[in-house]
Amino acid sequence: MPEAKATMQARTVNGIAGIIDIQGELNAFAEGILMEMYNTVSAPNIRAIILNFSEMEYMNSSGIGLIVTLLIRANRQKQQLFGYGLSEHYQNIFQLTRLNDSIQLYANENEAIKALRSVVTVTENRPRFFKRRETR
Numbered sequence: 001m002p003e004a005k006a007t008m009q010a011r012t013v014n015g016i017a018g019i020i021d022i023q024g025e026l027n028a029f030a031e032g033i034l035m036e037m038y039n040t041v042s043a044p045n046i047r048a049i050i051l052n053f054s055e056m057e058y059m060n061s062s063g064i065g066l067i068v069t070l071l072i073r074a075n076r077q078k079q080q081l082f083g084y085g086l087s088e089h090y091q092n093i094f095q096l097t098r099l100n101d102s103i104q105l106y107a108n109e110n111e112a113i114k115a116l117r118s119v120v121t122v123t124e125n126r127p128r129f130f131k132r133r134e135t136r
Contacts, residue, residue, distance in 0.1 A: 002113075004027075005025040005030075006023065006024040006025050006027075006030040008020055008033050008037045012041055016046065017049070017116050018040075018046050020038065020048045020049065020050070021052040021055070022052060022053055027059070033067075035070075035073075042073075042074075047079060047080065048080040048116050049070070049115075050083065050109070051081065051083040053083055053084065056086075069100075071103065080119060081102065082105075082116060083104070084105065084111065
């Protein structure tokens with residue numbers, strides 16, 4: 001049985017985001033490792049998942065399907081998906097499939113983290129409503 005030709009690492013940034021570094025090929029054989037990495041970085045305090053595509057060599061339609069599956073899982077956890085390091089070819093594919101409407105893409109990790117900080121700041125500054133308590 002063919003094996004995944006992908007290596008992935010998971011890490012967190014400031015306890016608010018998880019980063020998944022993808023190396024090699026993103027195809028159907030990479031499903032197990034990608035979902036394992038997502039589970040490693042996903043926690044209640046994690047507000048976003050950042051996908052590092054800078055060392056990804058190849059992605060086929062099954063790989064796109066995995067990204068869509070990951071997007072659905074992240075949305076269910078109220079997490080946003082960010083990405084960086086996509087080649088021009090894959091950026092065009094994200095535009096054609098409209099994935100770029102749901103996944104914010106950046107040139108590098110610093111830009112993605114900077115964008116993440118502005119999203120988290122805006123989200124955390126939303127008004128919070130507390131139960132009204134009356135005294136008699």
